[in-house]
Amino acid sequence: MSILIDEQTSVLVQGITGNQGRFHTQQMLAYGTNVVAGVTPGRCGMEVEGVPVFDTVRAATEEYSIDASVLFTPAAAVKDAALEAMEAGIRTLVIITEHVPVHDCLEIMAYADRIGATIIGPNTYGIVSPGRCKIGIAPSSIFLPGSVGVVARSGTLSYEIVGNLTASGVGQSTVVGIGGDRVVGQSFIDILRLFEADSATSVVVLIGEIGGSAEEEAAPYITQMTKPVVAYIAGQSAPPGKRMGHAGAIIERGRGTYHHKRRALEEAGVRVAELPSQVTGIVQTELSMLHADPFYGLIWSFSRPQQ
């Protein structure tokens, strides 16, 4: 099992004829992802890597049953493309594009919430279920099938930490980039919930960074989880980010700093790594404690290891 996607997932690529769309369609196909169709307005009849291209999403859904769409569309066209995919009945969207206007995101998320669609991104590398399916732009070589769930805001930092896990033989169940923008479709909690319910995931790695309050929001939920969570937060020594006037201070009420996030997570029982390279060791410890536990896999709710 994995979360959100698996080898059955049929995928549409919006913006398939652009440079990025083309390159990553080829990469996804090579990984084994079931890419069935592409959309670029005006390019109907073309093929990209053997994948047929349609003018509209509806034209594609008339011929294929599509579970998920990945968007490489230019930022100014993302709102229209995302609404088009949802209106055509697609319920999982992965928006790779960065610099999408934030008010466009608000509209996309409002529609998604109303019809019950799941949006990953924008400004994400996507989702990977190692060995089964990759939707997005993450480098294929760094993943290994296994039981660690990874959820992150930052792309290259995910590659860093997942690459380390793989190098030590620690595989992943699913790796999800929720996206680096202020408004994204899924929160840490949304993804943590899925990992908690996923029988193939035994430990979760949360990769956060300073700014916003996504990590703090996740902390109360983590206290209820039966699975151990390991975290790394970037930005301990980074320059302070922009402040959003008084309103930002009111929304966040002093949250958003490295130390505030770290304390919130640690109080929720999360082991926070000081350096990205320490995550693997902590995960290995958690895994060995789980396997040493005689109740492992039997009574989840009583078998949480004590630190």
Next chain:
Amino acid sequence: MRLFEYMGKQLFIDFGIRVPRGMVCDTPKTAAQIAQRLGGPVMIKAQVLSGKRGKGGGIRLADGPKESKLAAEQLLQSTVQGFPVELLLIEEKLAIGQELYLSLIVDGVSKKPVLIASAQGGMDIENVPEEQIIRQPIDVELGLPTFLARDIVRRLKIVPSSPCGKALTQVVTALYRLFTAIDAELVEINPLAICGDTVYAADAKITVDDASLYRHAHIPTVSELTLGEQEASKLGLSYVDLDGEIGVMANGAGITMATLDMITYFGSKPANFLDIGGGANQEATRKGLELVLAKQPKAVLVNIFGGITRCDEVAQAIVGIRRQYGKSIPMVVRLAGTNQDAGRAILEKEAGIEVFDLMQTAAQRAVELAG
């Protein structure tokens, strides 16, 4: 992008929100002329992008043209919270009865705009107790219709059907129209001044979403960056000056922050923050390295994890810069991801640059070379 108060107030006027009468100027002489025309006591307000302008001495009260000229002279030679004062807004002084707080902000947690209002406006809104603050998430499909605005006015303990309540209701709906029309991340009025039956926006704080600027050609460009930072921003790079000794270039904000953290962890300090972007190409790498080298750091650490970025392209760019700038500043490169072997071969064979697989060992080596 943050806007100056006077720009925000112009937008308020465009959307039917009343502001005090006033004009901007950049000399004491014009300040006096404006004060003369306004008549009576005036406020002289430094146009800087600092939050704590009042406390920082950037706002003066002056009685008539003579005093205005003097105050303008002093302000134009001063800095407020580190920002030099180059422009002043001269305004009529209002006879304020009550000060409210009103703002709209994009909230990432609820994925909605949130209206924030309080009957306790003024300088210290951060200190207003939580229970005195109204937070109203806005459904973007519904917008902020009059009935909702009326209810917010009621919750501010002002009778919505009174003349003042009606004026306030209009301000609330107009502010939301402005918020969406200019793709704002934040529009804030603090204080929103009640003077009898009239409501004035006595201040204006607006942040426009950078990603939306392409569709707002009429909004003037405001830069709050240092020269190096402006240069970087033109190239699509994200750069911040710091005061340490190791120049840093990485791709992606998260990994760049982690790189700074690592340098600090091993006992040195970064000279800058430079994120050349998750999809960095040869051009971005070249320009980025030039920026880093311009500060003459003791060592340079390049940390690239290729996703969209291809390591061989980055390596080519580094070799090019190395030929141009020589080898006086030691450089350590960490390459991983797409085409990493090709990239490593180029760097080692063509430029003799040390390449590492791991970020940690690369950071350690850079700290060693800088020490």
